[in-house]
Amino acid sequence: MLKKTLAGLTLGVAMFAGQAMAADYQIDKEGQHAFVTFKISHLGYSWIYGTFKDFDGSFSFDAAKPEASKVKVDLKTASVDTNHAERDKHLRSAEYLNVEKNPTASFESTAVKSTGKDTADITGNLTLNGVTKPVVIKAKFLGEGKDPWGGYRAGFEGDTTLKLEDFGMKGPGPASQELELIISFEGVRK
Structure with a gap:
């Protein structure tokens, strides 16, 4: 009787854990399936x-419970x-990215809100040029599944x-004060 109870309890815990478990993914930057780009x-x-050519990241995702996702x-x-x-050199200077003082920029999500079948608003903290501000990324789920390599x-x-002034920067003219940041990535489940 004890064996049956323990077996049933183990099976029940396993089934419950499988229902709401987010999977962890590593962003596939090595395979050129991830991009952090911008336009201004x-x-x-x-x-x-x-674009930024050197970055890394991870995310957790559960299609059944997208609000539990993290990036x-x-x-x-x-x-x-x-x-x-020459422009890249200028962007690396203290006037813009100030790479000597701020060698990294980061985004970490704080909330995910589903806005449709395959869309969500991802709220998080963006640190750029030494300034951290909350931002909302309009995200779209592109798909998931097995790859040819197992x-x-x-x-x-x-x-x-992004408003440049929010991060201590100023564009070269009135039409150049906002920047559109685009992130596209594929992750491999860990």
Whole structure:
């Protein structure tokens, strides 16, 4: 009788644990399946696009309970690349990213709110140029499933608009005071 009770209890705990367990993922930056990019107006005449080439991150995700999800991303500010060496040097200076004083930027979620079938608002703290501010990333779930190498993956994208002045920076003109930050990544389940 004791064996049956323990077996039933073990099975019940295992079933309950499997129902609401978020899976942990490592962002796949090595396979070139993750990007942290941005665009900003150049004086109102065109767009400047850029990316950060060196970053890492992880997330937890449960499709049945997206509000329990979490995201953390850290990036090296010196890895900024706009395909123009002199501009990149200027962006690394104390006027903008101040990479000597602030070598990393980070985002860590504090809440996830489902906004639709495959969308959510991810609220979190963004630290950039030594300043930490709450931001909301509009996120979209792209899909999940097995990969050809025996792993399991999930993918997301999201974007937010940042006011440069909130992070101690000033753009070159009135049309260049906001930046759109776009994050797209695929993670491999740990």
